[in-house]
Amino acid sequence: MKINLISDTVTKPTKEMLTAMLQAEVGDDVFKLDPTVNKLQEKLAEMFGMEDALFFPSGTMANQTAIKLHTQPGDRMFCDKYAHVYNYEGGGAAFNAGVTSCLIDGDRGMFTAAQLASLVKGRNDIHTPYNKLVCIENTTNKGGGACWDFEELKRIQKVTKENDLSFHLDGARLFNALVAKGEMPKQYGDLFDTISICLSKGLGAPIGSVLIGSKKHIEKALRIRKLLGGAMRQVGYLAAAGIYALDNHVERLAEDHLKAKEIGTVLRNTSYVKKVEPIETNIVIFYVKDTLDADDFMKNMEEKGILLIAMGEGKIRIVTHLDYSNEMHEHLLNELKKFKG
Numbered sequence: 001m002k003i004n005l006i007s008d009t010v011t012k013p014t015k016e017m018l019t020a021m022l023q024a025e026v027g028d029d030v031f032k033l034d035p036t037v038n039k040l041q042e043k044l045a046e047m048f049g050m051e052d053a054l055f056f057p058s059g060t061m062a063n064q065t066a067i068k069l070h071t072q073p074g075d076r077m078f079c080d081k082y083a084h085v086y087n088y089e090g091g092g093a094a095f096n097a098g099v100t101s102c103l104i105d106g107d108r109g110m111f112t113a114a115q116l117a118s119l120v121k122g123r124n125d126i127h128t129p130y131n132k133l134v135c136i137e138n139t140t141n142k143g144g145g146a147c148w149d150f151e152e153l154k155r156i157q158k159v160t161k162e163n164d165l166s167f168h169l170d171g172a173r174l175f176n177a178l179v180a181k182g183e184m185p186k187q188y189g190d191l192f193d194t195i196s197i198c199l200s201k202g203l204g205a206p207i208g209s210v211l212i213g214s215k216k217h218i219e220k221a222l223r224i225r226k227l228l229g230g231a232m233r234q235v236g237y238l239a240a241a242g243i244y245a246l247d248n249h250v251e252r253l254a255e256d257h258l259k260a261k262e263i264g265t266v267l268r269n270t271s272y273v274k275k276v277e278p279i280e281t282n283i284v285i286f287y288v289k290d291t292l293d294a295d296d297f298m299k300n301m302e303e304k305g306i307l308l309i310a311m312g313e314g315k316i317r318i319v320t321h322l323d324y325s326n327e328m329h330e331h332l333l334n335e336l337k338k339f340k341g
């Protein structure tokens with residue numbers, strides 16, 4: 001049995017999703033003539049109570065477009081030191097938008113309004129980069145699937161308003177947070193200027209992200225997406241997978257969260273694990289004891305058909321997802337229990 005837990009991006013479309021894709025009505029989306037893409041965009045804009053939305057091939061392109069549309073070269077963006085937009089998008093904020101990043105020393109990828117306020121209050125004149133944008137990520141990837149406290153997000157938004165800053169949400173896994181916390185998309189639509197949503201992570205589509213925002217912001221995004229080479233043609237076949245995922249794969253995220261918590265419980269009871277980070281959604285981050293080489297542990301698991309991902313310094317990540325069945329779960333738990341460090 002092969003069990004791939006390196007990311008929730010490894011899922012393949014279900015038969016039902018493939019059928020929905022094959023049946024999609026399509027057209028040339030560059031001319032806004034693809035009815036399925038239009039439907040997906042309208043669906044997400046409506047769900048979040050925002051004016052408009054735009055389909056992208058990737059979360060990276062959706063985030064990078066957002067950063068570019070909110071800033072001018074030389075401006076400053078604030079984000080957590082763990083932020084995907086800073087660490088894992090190829091330095092795109094600097095390359096595409098020419099912005100400089102102010103990294104905030106948060107906890108598990110989350111900072112406070114007070115931290116942001118103290119950084120924003122610094123000198124802001126002709127010598128300094130203009131403060132323009134705040135990006136947050138919910139759930140946090142490098143932070144182990146942590147969910148932000150919504151009240152703290154409201155306080156952060158207050159700081160952005162007081163200081164004339166735009167507010168972008170990297171919501172690659174926002175639906176995991178919504179399900180885990182019982183929150184509504186409109187709460188987020190009310191708070192942020194732009195939100196990117198990934199359809200190809202926990203939701204199980206093979207590709208696709210959507211940027212949601214005001215008509216003015218999405219109009220700008222359309223131009224930037226073109227410039228980045230992300231304008232696509234009969235892409236309704238892919239948008240159909242996203243629509244199917246939104247209709248069928250949201251509530252089930254709770255199953256991924258439960259499995260992640262069960263993995264955490266087993267890991268905490270082994271002799272070879274030093275620490276398991278708190279588990280709120282579908283990401284488990286743990287550290288093996290200093291006496292065990294993380295690479296040896298990973299190799300041992302790989303020999304049993306189990307793929308995990310090492311994050312350095314004895315840190316290992318497991319991500320549960322749609323293709324991780326109950327049978328695989330039982331198998332993994334047994335192997336974790338059986339392993340002697």
Ligand SMILES: Cc1ncc(COP(=O)(O)O)c(C=O)c1O
Pocket residue numbers: 057058059060061063084085137139140141170172173198200209
């Ligand atoms: C938090 C977060 N944002 C953005 C992305 C980028 O998505 P993509 O891989 O579709 O470019 C990822 C990908 O893992 C992510 O985890």
